[in-house]
Amino acid sequence: MFELKQVTYQDILQIDQLVIPSQKITCLFGESGSGKSTLLRLLNHMITPDEGDVLYQGDDIEKIDPVQLRRNVVMLGQDPVMFEGTVKDNLLIGVRLAEKDEPRSSTLKSMLTDLQLHKSLDDDASKLSGGEKQRVALGRVLLMDAKVYLFDEPTSALDDDTEDVVMDYVTEYIQQKRQTAVMVTHSKEIADRYADQMIYMTEIQSQRGEPHGSNA
């Protein structure tokens, strides 16, 4: 699905070669500051590498219309952002922005249940707790029916039990639709349990002569 060749981004990333397979769940694993989120942002062209190529389905990402790319390769950032409006507005905003068909209310309601959200569609989104916002944001991207999902710590604000239920649902959803996911996590447990493929940041980062951090 993705291929990175000789990619450099500032002094954060230096990757010789990396392949991310399609229709698989790939986990990016590493400690904070190891460049996981940066790598994720390269994949939907939220940032452009200083050197090297990022290929999506064999095409150089810089030659693809970035907005169209992001509608196929949807990303959920680390901090869930709620837009003005209700839970329903927030669930639908991705579909609306990407100009895709709006799902029915019944679909939205069952999504709330599946994500363990006991909220009404008409509730004000700004009044939700951190964990609830995270799940609304997660539901929002799943509804977009994208080819690829990029998740940056999608369950960081959830307790362990909810995390399991939500992750079970998300992975099943993606596998059923034969979609691809790349997920950043610092939880070994999550990575072990849900990843088809693991990428360790320490293994893909090639050092540039100097030890890391000395050029900060």
Added chain:
Amino acid sequence: MDQMLEISILQLISAYLFIVILLFIVRLRKIPREKEIIIATLRMTIQLVLVGYVLMFIFENERWYYSIIVLTIMETFAVFNIYKRTKQPLSNHLKKMIALSMVAGTLFAFFYFDFVVVQFAPWYDPRYFIPIAGMLIGNSMTGITLGVSALVEGFSSRKQEVDAALMLGATPNQASKGILNHAFDSAILPTINSMVGMGIVFLPGMMTGVILSGASPLDAIMYQIAIMLGVTGAVSISVILFLYFGYKTFFNKYSQLSQ
């Protein structure tokens, strides 16, 4: 109606008594503002005297190029004033967009006003040309200044929201929509409010001037209405132009937020 009463120099000097009183109070209360008050009074006096002579010269020698020169000076002053009054640092690209939209917006509204609404004869008649251009430009300047602040502030405080929208496949335009609407609102609101209060809360300076000069109040309000509409037009066109071009400077060619 009679001609305007003339104020003699002596009468004018007596008006400076207000400043003397102010200075007295300030000294009594030990507020360290004497210098500023004196400088402001002096500047106001000198600037107005100079403008009086310049205008007298221009009014007596009606030439299209004098009117155009004054217009150019006003536009330039307005643009630099916007740069100065905006607290946040501005990129060069954004500065260009400010100048462009300020000039294009006000000129369009002004020449429509000149050739269609009032039909100055000749079109450069400085008695109409200069004060009316001044009003349109001055109000647009305030509008754009507010718009610039709201836009820059919006892109810094709502950066996460813009970023999140881009990740979902929003175009830069869609991602900035909230910021743009808010900026338009804050830029245009003072003009709307002044229309609401017009005539009840205050008589605008222009109308006061027209009435003082001996015209009937009815003629004065006709002008005032036309000018308020012109001002609203100039402010909204220049602000819309600015926002339309301005938001793009926050994105690069890959629809990413520029650093």
